[in-house]
Amino acid sequence: xxxxxxxxxxxxxxNNFVVVQFLGICPFLGVSKDFKSALGMGIAVTFVxxxxxxxxxxxxxYVLVPLGxxxxxxxxxxxxxxxxxxxxxxxxxxxxxxxxxxxxxxxPLITTNCAVLGVAExxxxxxxxxxxxxxxxxxxxxGFAVLYGLFAGVGFTLAxxxxxxxxxxxxxxxxxxxxxxxxxxxxxxxxxxxxxxxxTLIV
Amino acid sequence: xxxxxxxxxxxxxxxxxxxxxxVLGTCPTLALTTMxxxxxxxxxxxxxxxxxSNVMISLLKRTIPKEVRIPAFVLIIATFVTxxxxxxxxxxxDLYDSLGLYLPLIVVNCIILARAESFASKNGVIASAADGLxxxxxxxxxxxxxxxxxxxxxxxxxxxxxxxxxxxGFFAGSAGAFFTYAVFIxxxxxxSYNAEKSKKLKNLPELKEAE
Numbered sequence: 095x096x097x098x099x100x101x102x103x104x105x106x107x108x109n110n111f112v113v114v115q116f117l118g119i120c121p122f123l124g125v126s127k128d129f130k131s132a133l134g135m136g137i138a139v140t141f142v143x144x145x146x147x148x149x150x151x152x153x154x155x156y157v158l159v160p161l162g163x164x165x166x167x168x169x170x171x172x173x174x175x176x177x178x179x180x181x182x183x184x185x186x187x188x189x190x191x192x193x194x195x196x197x198x199x200x201x202p203l204i205t206t207n208c209a210v211l212g213v214a215e216x217x218x219x220x221x222x223x224x225x226x227x228x229x230x231x232x233x234x235x236x237g238f239a240v241l242y243g244l245f246a247g248v249g250f251t252l253a254x255x256x257x258x259x260x261x262x263x264x265x266x267x268x269x270x271x272x273x274x275x276x277x278x279x280x281x282x283x284x285x286x287x288x289x290x291x292x293x294t295l296i297v
Numbered sequence: 298x299x300x301x302x303x304x305x306x307x308x309x310x311x312x313x314x315x316x317x318x319x320v321l322g323t324c325p326t327l328a329l330t331t332m333x334x335x336x337x338x339x340x341x342x343x344x345x346x347x348x349x350s351n352v353m354i355s356l357l358k359r360t361i362p363k364e365v366r367i368p369a370f371v372l373i374i375a376t377f378v379t380x381x382x383x384x385x386x387x388x389x390x391d392l393y394d395s396l397g398l399y400l401p402l403i404v405v406n407c408i409i410l411a412r413a414e415s416f417a418s419k420n421g422v423i424a425s426a427a428d429g430l431x432x433x434x435x436x437x438x439x440x441x442x443x444x445x446x447x448x449x450x451x452x453x454x455x456x457x458x459x460x461x462x463x464x465x466g467f468f469a470g471s472a473g474a475f476f477t478y479a480v481f482i483x484x485x486x487x488x489s490y491n492a493e494k495s496k497k498l499k500n501l502p503e504l505k506e507a508e
Binding site: 113114115116117118119120123165166167168169172173176205206207208211212215216222270271272273276277278280281283284285287288290291 | 320323324325327328367368371372375376378379382383398401402404405406407410470471472473474475476478479480482483484486487490
């Protein structure tokens with residue numbers, strides 16, 4: 095139970111994927127102009143990250159490592175992610191048109207989102223995971239991997255939603271011509287990062 | 298058709314600098330600019346992948362069907378990233394450790410896919426190689442400069458050499474990364490804006506004479 099809580103706090107706040115680990119910055123800056131699309135993107139990424147961890151972790155641990163071809167991981171993972179995204183898209187289209195309308199347009203963008211490949215690469219590295227969520231390296235298992243994928247996605251959603259709220263306000267302000275667009279968005283992100291820095295002090 | 302290398306060089310380094318103008322590949326830029334040497338290492342790794350993938354895609358541009366070109370590009374890029382990773386692990390283990398997670402993430406770096414899609418799949422092999430080289434160098438220069446600034450302010454060192462004991466922790470942290478990047482883009486925009494303006498002013502009398 096303690097580990098469970100630790101994963102949530104670590105993945106969502108202390109090691110937030112976007113503002114602390116700098117993964118998934120492109121959608122964070124690109125799709126955060128309004129609240130609705132930010133939320134849609136966040137939910138879609140969370141969904142894909144969880145399923146990706148569910149598939150890539152066993153593939154790496156039970157197929158690639160025993161066969162001694164673990165150096166192929168990048169190629170295998172990017173293929174898994176691309177097919178997961180494709181599969182989710184078709185399944186949603188068939189069974190839940192409402193959900194598809196809500197996050198359908200974000201799905202193709204997710205294949206090249208570094209947060210997804212990042213989480214797949216992160217959970218297979220026991221030493222790194224041990225330092226991130228405070229467990230022994232040998233304790234690492236599939237449950238932790240999937241949970242971490244889920245809550246890292248929640249952290250991404252939190253950051254992008256916060257950002258969209260701030261940007262909706264900034265859109266109405268007068269901004270210097272050279273700061274317009276990306277620079278002002280990054281200054282905003284800088285303040286969010288400062289807020290998240292406080293969480294590192296609680297552990 | 299003659300290849301205009303001067304234009305390609307100017308595009309990659311200045312007019313469409315991938316980091317400062319197009320704002321592509323932001324994740325490694327923000328994460329790895331804590332030290333100037335990381336900037337060089339990451340920049341050169343990306344440059345190598347960019348040249349190789351541009352050449353490969355340019356060679357295969359007629360073979361790859363249009364419908365599956367994105368997965369094909371990603372597969373080509375992933376292959377070269379794996380090569381870089383294995384070579385770096387063997388010969389530069391220190392750099393390999395400090396780049397860490399961001400090395401495999403070169404696969405999803407938008408710069409490489411963007412150049413494949415917008416340049417290499419439309420141009421010849423030599424032009425594509427030059428484009429990869431200069432885009433990569435533009436990325437490397439921007440990353441190294443940002444790394445140097447953050448290292449000097451946040452750590453008091455540059456390329457690992459100690460300058461003074463003074464340091465501001467803010468610049469070493471994640472908030473400082475966003476802040477430095479924002480300032481870099483704004484200053485770059487200001488400089489290029491002023492340069493364009495003075496160029497226009499300089500051309501003005503000539504125009505009048507011509508009339």
